Amino acid sequence: MANVQYYDVILKPVVTEKSMNAMTDKKYTFLVHTEANKTMIKEAVEKMFPGTKVKSVNTMNMDGKTKRRGMTFGKTAATKKAIVQLTEDSKEIEIFAGL
Template identity: 80%
Template sequence: MANIQYYDVILKPVVTEKSMGMMGDKKYTFLVHPEATKTQVKEAVEKMFNGTKVKSVNTMNLDGKKKRARGSMKYGRTSKTKKAIVQLTADSADIEIFEGL
């Protein structure tokens, strides 16, 4: 297992219609480091965003999409990613980066 610091765990937030709809239930979606564990994701969210308390973390590994080079018969794939859905407790503060979206 790699030695990952908490500021390297969360790569970027996922902004889609489905993830915006889940924000009402205090569920936030992030792309995370592929080798990050659920406990590392929980620790990173609580340290990076003040006043947040994580209830649970669900993670999923996503395979890369198939791509073909333009004008040739070369095939390849995009890189694999990992996504985490973080559920906050009811008395937890909201995450600021999602406000106003």
């Protein structure tokens, strides 16, 4: 496995209607590095956002979509998504505050 640092684990937040509704339960959704495991994701969230405490992490591997250009077929890159549940006494994550 590659040497993945905590700032390389979280790639970007997922902003969808479903993920925004889950924020009321302190669940935040991120696209993460494909080789990151749950403990790495937990450490990265707690280090990148001070004052947060992670209760649980759920991950899912997403296959690339099949795309067609003319007569040739290809696939987009596979991704990994993580849903992070924070504890009740934890601070909220600020990047989602203005959305």
